Amino acid sequence: MGAAAPPTRRRLRPDAWATFHALHCLQASEEVLGEVSWNGLRLIVAHDPVVAQEKGAQRDTRIAELEQLAAQWVGKLAAHDTGRRSRGKKLTDGGARVRFYHAVYEAHLARIIQVDLKSEHFCYDIDERALQHARMMDGKLLLVTNAVDLPPREVVDRYKALADIERGFRVLKSEIEIGPVYHRLPERIRAHAAICFMALILYRVMRMRLQAANSELSPTRALAMLNRIQHHRIVIDQTKSVAGLSTISHEQARVLSALRVRKPVKTA
Incomplete structure (x- = not known):
């Protein structure tokens, strides 16, 4: 083995x-x-090759957007140096350097776009070797x-x-939160574990249906969007009750459609 x-x-x-x-x-x-x-x-x-093309195109788009952003800031810095004023807060080399570094980091491109944090002026460089390696890994x-x-x-x-099994355990420990277990009796511990594994099955079904619908959402993100849907009931004079349902947004409707779940309706 x-x-x-x-x-x-x-x-x-x-x-x-x-x-x-x-x-x-x-x-x-x-x-x-x-x-x-x-x-x-x-x-x-x-x-x-399909995934490689998609990954490469996404990276090239992010790099182009960051270079365009850098070019805009370089233009503003050059205008300030010549005495021309622009609307908004004055941009400095240090400010542009830090903001661009964070933008590169959030885009997960820090290995490719090297921002010189020690330079007095705002500057960066594209590491062609790192870019070529990333393209090979796509x-x-x-x-x-x-x-x-x-x-x-x-x-x-x-x-x-094996990776899918390990991913399931990570979901159990993070999103579903199987532990800690605040139970003492064996039957309650078994019930807690059973509920968590049923939740894992639902999680897997959600993931499969989202993928089948070509949705980019993860089950966690989809649940976060659906959690905003609220059903409320107001009791007036302890006799009359009025029920209501929050408006279903276009994004929430798309999630429900991808999951093949009927839209919630207002109950009487």
């Missing part, structure tokens, strides 16, 4: 699989699955295994099955 796990970023250098990438992945139109030898182990390479799953008798497809399938 062997083990399979993603290699650490520091241990695995891109040149370990650069030749495989150039020969099999660059012009691929279908899923690619293969392996190379690395440090006496098997390095399994799975490449999805759409890829890399696994290192010592199992000599498993074909690459089985290695990937087993890892994905």
